[in-house]
Amino acid sequence: xxxxxxxxxxxxxxxxxxxxxxxxxxxxxxxxxxxxxxxxxxxxxxxxxxxxxxxxxxxxxxxxxxxxxxxxxxxxxxxxxxxxxxxxxxxxxxxxxxxxxxxxxxxxxxxxxxxxxxxxxxxxxxxxxxxxxxxxxxxxxxxxxxxxxxxxxxxxxxxxxxxxxxxxxxxxxxxxxxxxxxxxxxxxxxxxxxxxxxxxxxxxxxxxxxxxxxxxxxxxxxxxxxxxxxxxxxxxxxxxxxxxxxxxxxxxxxxxxxxxxxxxxxxxxxxxxxxxxx
Numbered sequence: 001x002x003x004x005x006x007x008x009x010x011x012x013x014x015x016x017x018x019x020x021x022x023x024x025x026x027x028x029x030x031x032x033x034x035x036x037x038x039x040x041x042x043x044x045x046x047x048x049x050x051x052x053x054x055x056x057x058x059x060x061x062x063x064x065x066x067x068x069x070x071x072x073x074x075x076x077x078x079x080x081x082x083x084x085x086x087x088x089x090x091x092x093x094x095x096x097x098x099x100x101x102x103x104x105x106x107x108x109x110x111x112x113x114x115x116x117x118x119x120x121x122x123x124x125x126x127x128x129x130x131x132x133x134x135x136x137x138x139x140x141x142x143x144x145x146x147x148x149x150x151x152x153x154x155x156x157x158x159x160x161x162x163x164x165x166x167x168x169x170x171x172x173x174x175x176x177x178x179x180x181x182x183x184x185x186x187x188x189x190x191x192x193x194x195x196x197x198x199x200x201x202x203x204x205x206x207x208x209x210x211x212x213x214x215x216x217x218x219x220x221x222x223x224x225x226x227x228x229x230x231x232x233x234x235x236x237x238x239x240x241x242x243x244x245x246x247x248x249x250x251x252x253x254x255x256x257x258x259x260x261x262x263x264x265x266x267x268x269x270x271x272x273x274x275x276x277x278x
Contacts (some may be wrong), residue, residue: 002045004037006157009056011084015070017063018085023050025119026090027276029055031103034194036062037099043261043269050097050273054089056081057104060201061194064082073201074131075209079109081210086117094119095125095277101125102206111223112215122224122275125231125258128239130210131246136236138164142207143164157199167260215244220247224275230257 004019005156020036021044028049031039037059047053057064059081060073086095096119099107111121129138136263141164149157217224225244231237236258244251255264 001041003143004044009084009088010205011059011081012077013067014059014081015065016056016085018054020052020089021045021053024051025084025093026095026097027051027166028085029053029054030084030097030099030103030106031055031058031061032099032103034061034191034198035103035257036064036101036190036194036211038062038190039261042265043272046266046269047273052089054085056085059195062190073205075105075109075206076113077105079113082110083114083117084104086114090117096120097120098122098276099124099126100274101127101258102202104240105206105209105211108211108216108223109209111219113210115176115219115222116270118219118222120222120224122226122252122272123240124226124254124261125228125236127190127207127236128211128243129207129235131239131242137255138207144205145199146204154196154199158195161199161203164262170205211243216243217247220249221239223247223249224252224278225249226252227256228257228260228276229253229255234258239267 001022005020007020009016009018018038027047029040031037037055040055044053058151060066082097096109099105099109099121101124104123105128107121107123108126108128111118129135130185132138143153145157145161148160151272222250225240227237227240241251252258252275255267
């Protein structure tokens with residue numbers, strides 16, 4: 001694995017840790033969940049053969065520190081962070097952007113807020129549940145997660161959240177389905193350290209976010225919506241599928257499920273390159 005060039009960027013209310021590899025047009029990778037820049041380690045070198053690949057720890061995660069650790073988190077501010085990185089690393093030239101899960105939500109907002117700076121967005125299973133016809137049910141889930149976190153603590157809240165994401169008929173624990181590669185297992189400590197912030201701040205805010213459908217329609221030629229082959233029927237799959245149909249664009253399928261980037265990195269990276277070239 002090629003060692004990246006590491007930098008820090010001062011933004012409103014935070015200092016971002018970012019990493020850069022390769023050369024060519026800029027490709028910004030926005031991590032989701034509790035992941036940071038290191039969540040792309042298994043695909044970054046392959047992508048860097050064609051692109052200048054930049055990724056970062058989102059504000060409040062890992063090495064990206066908040067001025068106020070108690071600050072509320074907003075999708076728009078996270079998208080502005082991504083925009084500041086684009087301005088820094090690709091001034092005057094539109095960049096390609098990939099976002100996974102909650103990072104996909106950031107990428108979608110970035111496209112609607114700064115379309116002139118974005119050549120293409122690939123959003124993999126962004127949990128934009130507010131676009132769904134049954135959005136009210138998912139608001140109940142988020143309220144339950146918040147209340148459980150407040151009254152019972154982290155792991156009970158995680159259990160409520162995980163149960164709400166699965167297929168109705170699926171009673172298998174996710175950990176029993178896949179064996180994580182060694183690099184992913186080694187990140188477990190960082191993942192656990194980020195989990196309280198993710199559950200307490202990111203989940204309620206990001207899953208309450210409603211995208212501007214009209215602005216997405218205006219820029220649909222630059223938007224690729226993607227899902228995992230194994231995610232069909234799960235909550236994170238449904239918003240991208242719904243939006244693809246609503247916007248009249250083809251839904252792309254990537255290997256694995258919601259975490260296909262981790263479980264199938266080589267195949268995932270290959271399909272991402274194809275999507276970016278299209």
